[in-house]
Amino acid sequence: MNVKDIQTIQHDVLVIGAGGAGLRAAIECATRGLDTGVVTKSLLGKAHTVMAEGGMAAALGYADARDNWKFHFRDSMRGGKFKNQWRMAELHAQQAPDRVKELEEWGAVFDRTKEGLIAQRNFGGHRFPRLAHVGDRTGLELIRTLQDKAVHSGVAVHAECTALDLLKDGDRIAGLVAYWKDTGRFVILRAKAVILCTGGGGKAWQVTSNSWEYTGDGYAMAYEAGAELLDMEFAQFHPTGMVWPPSVRGILVTEGVRGDGGILLNSKRERFMFRYTPEKFAKETADTEGEANRWLAGDKQARRPPELLTRDVVARAIAAEIKEGRGSPHGGVYLDIASRVDAEKIRKKLPSMYHQFMELAELDITKEPMEVAPTLHYFMGGVRVDHDTQMSNVPGLFAAGEAAGGFNGANRLGGNSLSDLLVFGRLAGIGAADYARGTQEPALDEAQVQRIVERARTPLMRESGENPFVLHEELQAVMQRNVGIVRQREEMEQALREIDRLRERAATAKAHATSQYNAGWHEALDLRSLLLTSEAVTRAALMREESRGGHARLDFEGERDEWLKKDIVIRKARDGSMGLSAVERPAPPPELAKIANASIEDLEAGRV
């Protein structure tokens, strides 16, 4: 194929991904006067952000006037088991309220308090009710608002356009090669800066809340372009995914159910979470049902119920109950809101959960408990970026949202993702705009384009080969079995051997028919990202010999101080193999350490 025959589109800044982070970044670049394009694998407004339910965390202080950024920062650090990049957690907590208010100015209609302000709900790990929300469809509100803002800000949206690989001019970014799904034709998108907002890689597991898009494209493209990945061992299992019927296994049940009063029960109808409160959280968690009930009734002196501990803790507790034989008939535990909250309020605050269970499981959540079990939900790790500009070690390559690593540390708090998208999407937009202004137009290397296109065409040219859908299923089984919620060395080593074998077979995957809107071809191309993401998670998890947040080791229980001081950084080695290093973390800024370690009393009294 002659490169000159391939369509070329030029922008100053190109954003990959049209979820919350991608759209927020694109809006920022466009309003700063840059020619900005967005490529998205799906139609506009369908990105994974649309599935976010419970809300976006921001210390607005409307629901409880005691709240401020310092509490939010402290909560995020404690939830992330102090593995968070300090500066990112600081920026997030400080800027989240302005990002929420800005959305309101752009047309978002949040649920209101009695005073007419933005209402905020309780969520796990958050000291105060902090999540701005719209029932349980907050993600839809966020994406629709950003979508409308973006198209009216002059952002060019290239929908159903899938990125294949990044282009470079020497060390720096020069754009990317993609294909149009509707025609199967290739397109070169040239840009001075590229922002990866490609989300995570949950589709490497069987039981996941993630949609098909979550194949780890951003991690793979960044890695191949020489960027570093950080914290890949920290994958979050959300405690409550649907388990029944089988075709919906893994679909998310919002934490808002517990935030609004829902409780977890085992098959003996025991409220088991009281037995799983970690020592570090014991002082701030209710230890009797009476106290937990008083909290739900609004008693500000009562401590929070243990169902609202952080996701890593709740997910492991549920997994333990099931493993020890106290699970529900379909292999979950019970999540009960029917006996706690009246039916009308459930339908008002959790309409899409009501709808989802009624339509898909024929179950009325206002009358019966739900069956739930952990589901792979989120990657805390991702592209390693500068904390203020979001630029990676590759000049001109930026990342934000789930595609970037660092802010969430070892475990993300619910509700922090939506505000993460907005805060770091905007910062990445500013970073990329500044960078693009100060750089010359990069040159196009036709040989790189040729290589990318050839690789992509190979599955279509084969006479025979493996079914890419089957290979994907086999990878999901490997990851589910060996790199799950609790890990150990032998299983992860086994996973690495199987990933190697699958990679060899993936090199022979065949796509039938033509390249026009061909699901089999798309699947064959996604395998590279899925395999690379799986390998990165597994290798990092093998290296980290401790249990912290979303990363739990049966053979290395408990947090280890020596590992708190280390970041695991992944980078492609010169020989093409995956290189890992444990990099020493700098000491935390003293002011921030003081806030993160302060007692609630000192923070409330303003002594810190």
Place this chain on the structure above:
Amino acid sequence: MSDPRDYRFRVWRGDSAGGDFAEYTVSASPQMVVLDCLHEIQRRQANDLAIRWNCKAGKCGSCSVEINGKPRLACMTRMNALPDGNDITVQPLKTFPVVKDLVTDVSWNYRQNKRITPLQPKPREADGTYRMMQEDVDRIQEFRKCIECFLCQDVCHVLRDQDRQDAFVGPRFMIRLAGLEMHPLDTADRIPAIRAEFGSGLCNITRCCTEVCPEHINITDNAIIPLKERVVDRYYDPVTRLLRVFSGAGK
């Protein structure tokens, strides 16, 4: 859970040049949804089958198709909700041009959204907040539940049978317009455009759009009729008309 059984599917295969139904047999349990079966066909029998989908939970509105002739989300249509014993027919949305198989070109809808004047908010209050009472936003929150599945656009007679894409934006964008017109913070006036450019008069209130909405938005009664009333109040109310003649305002 009931045992799996065989279902016979007739799935439209083809592209803009034409096509026909292909038959597939799928083993599935009755609690599964049509999208599960289409995926099964894709995985084992026709790798290149084109389906558009994302969330598989009724939240993104991507997998809109016509199942047994009715516009529906494939991910929310359970097998045991379909009539027993018959073949299940799946075909692309009729109102929009086919790209391939079950995927249609819905880009016309995105172009309509660009034509709509976005929110023009009034200034914030002195303390930097906006105050809106819940009861004042309830009705626009109903419109904002829209997942842009475009099933209402597919079933709308003006778009589907009369091909008047040139004159009417369709139910999806009537609720978008209603959501802006009824927004407590908004200061823009879209009534002239709703009448002249967006074609509010073309809807003849058959309520087909409301019937197919998977989010159960009362499109006709809560959005389209109130917008029609606002247009009538502005342009056809005799008192208002007289005032407009004297003041020299309007078209």
